[in-house]
Amino acid sequence: MTYLAKPRLHHPSLTENKVGYTRRDYEGKISTLCAGCGHDSISAAIIQACWELDIEPHRVAKLSGIGCSSKTPDYFLGASHGFNTVHGRMPSVLTGANLANRELLYLGVSGDGDSASIGLGQFAHAMRRGVNMVYIVENNGVYGLTKGQFSATADQGSKSKKGVVNSDNPLDLVALALQLGASYVARGFSGDKAQLVPLIKGAIAHGGAAFIDIVSPCVAFNNHAGSTKSYDYVREHNEAVSRIDFISARDEITTSYAPGEVVEVVQHDGSSLRFRKLREDYDPTDRYAALSYMNAHQARGEVVTGLLYLDPLATDLHVALNTSETPLNRLDASSLCPGAQALDKVNQSLR
Ligand SMILES: Cc1ncc(C[n+]2csc(CCOP(=O)(O)OP(=O)(O)O)c2C)c(N)n1
Numbered sequence: 001m002t003y004l005a006k007p008r009l010h011h012p013s014l015t016e017n018k019v020g021y022t023r024r025d026y027e028g029k030i031s032t033l034c035a036g037c038g039h040d041s042i043s044a045a046i047i048q049a050c051w052e053l054d055i056e057p058h059r060v061a062k063l064s065g066i067g068c069s070s071k072t073p074d075y076f077l078g079a080s081h082g083f084n085t086v087h088g089r090m091p092s093v094l095t096g097a098n099l100a101n102r103e104l105l106y107l108g109v110s111g112d113g114d115s116a117s118i119g120l121g122q123f124a125h126a127m128r129r130g131v132n133m134v135y136i137v138e139n140n141g142v143y144g145l146t147k148g149q150f151s152a153t154a155d156q157g158s159k160s161k162k163g164v165v166n167s168d169n170p171l172d173l174v175a176l177a178l179q180l181g182a183s184y185v186a187r188g189f190s191g192d193k194a195q196l197v198p199l200i201k202g203a204i205a206h207g208g209a210a211f212i213d214i215v216s217p218c219v220a221f222n223n224h225a226g227s228t229k230s231y232d233y234v235r236e237h238n239e240a241v242s243r244i245d246f247i248s249a250r251d252e253i254t255t256s257y258a259p260g261e262v263v264e265v266v267q268h269d270g271s272s273l274r275f276r277k278l279r280e281d282y283d284p285t286d287r288y289a290a291l292s293y294m295n296a297h298q299a300r301g302e303v304v305t306g307l308l309y310l311d312p313l314a315t316d317l318h319v320a321l322n323t324s325e326t327p328l329n330r331l332d333a334s335s336l337c338p339g340a341q342a343l344d345k346v347n348q349s350l351r
């Protein structure tokens with residue numbers, strides 16, 4: 001059941017994007033997740049974002065840990081590079097791969113158990129180092145794969161399916177990502193594809209550590225009354241700060257806006273994000289204001305979604321380490337190991 005391949009037949013009339021691929025070319029195997037699982041909607045949003053951005057599938061590396069969420073890279077971008085790592089260890093494997101080959105687009109897919117429990121240290125260091133990646137947490141508040149134990153992101157006072165009340169304080173990965181220096185921080189909802197697709201596109205175009213926490217209900221273990229990660233709860237308490245339109249550097253601008261209706265932020269690659277403010281008092285370029293806005297609204301039980309923070313001029317780990325422009329995996333042996341004389345010179349400079 002786990003490895004059902006999809007038929008490769010494509011209808012001849014399917015629309016191709018600018019690099020000659022149809023949307024089906026961005027799909028993967030048939031999902032074996034529960035029908036209605038939020039994670040499948042996130043896979044669909046990733047497929048749509050990559051197709052619309054004209055990304056060649058072989059330019060993407062998908063990495064994940066362990067969990068239902070971490071299984072999903074098998075269900076999208078079947079022609080991309082993939083690495084299903086150990087539970088909670090995706091960030092360090094992604095960091096290593098990124099350092100070896102800076103030319104791929106790195107997509108880390110994880111769960112709240114994978115990133116907020118066993119992988120919390122790894123999550124923190126990837127964020128603070130500014131690894132150029134899109135890091136997605138498919139957050140359902142439970143360990144879905146191991147049958148529904150509360151995870152570290154479950155809200156205090158929320159109830160399990162069997163009525164047990166969670167007494168622990170929750171850990172908020174968005175707040176942590178903001179504190180740790182991530183330069184693109186968003187929260188989405190798997191049930192709101194119109195919001196999710198531009199959030200993912202903006203993260204792909206971003207040139208630093210991009211983090212998206214996506215509330216993704218687990219229909220098997222955490223979609224009942226009393227859960228704060230259920231479809232009903234999130235729909236009723238969703239407090240979207242903005243609607244964003246993503247415009248790639250090549251797109252022709254066809255829509256016009258009345259002055260003051262949108263705020264436009266241009267990223268380093270020439271793409272731009274246009275924010276239609278839904279909350280007048282929200283400033284997505286102020287990290288600390290974002291944190292206090294979120295804390296205040298979450299204390300009232302609201303789920304704050306949208307692009308919460310963006311540093312359009314962010315740089316990444318390669319800039320910090322001054323690595324070579326040529327990916328390390330393409331340097332020849334003499335460049336990688338320049339010999340004893342070069343080593344002596346380095347040692348001399350440190351004396
Ligand atoms: C080292 C290790 N410890 C524990 C497990 C058992 N385990 C597998 S998945 C999982 C939690 C997954 O939860 P989450 O990341 O939230 O993913 P979900 O299934 O909810 O999408 C655990 C504890 C494991 N596979 N490896």
Ligand code: SF4
Pocket residue numbers: 032033034036037038039068069140144145217218219220221
């Ligand atoms: S157990 Fe939950 S998280 Fe796992 S596939 Fe089913 S609904 Fe999704």
Ligand SMILES: [Mg+2]
Pocket residue numbers: 067111112113138139140141142143144151
């Ligand atoms: Mg989970």
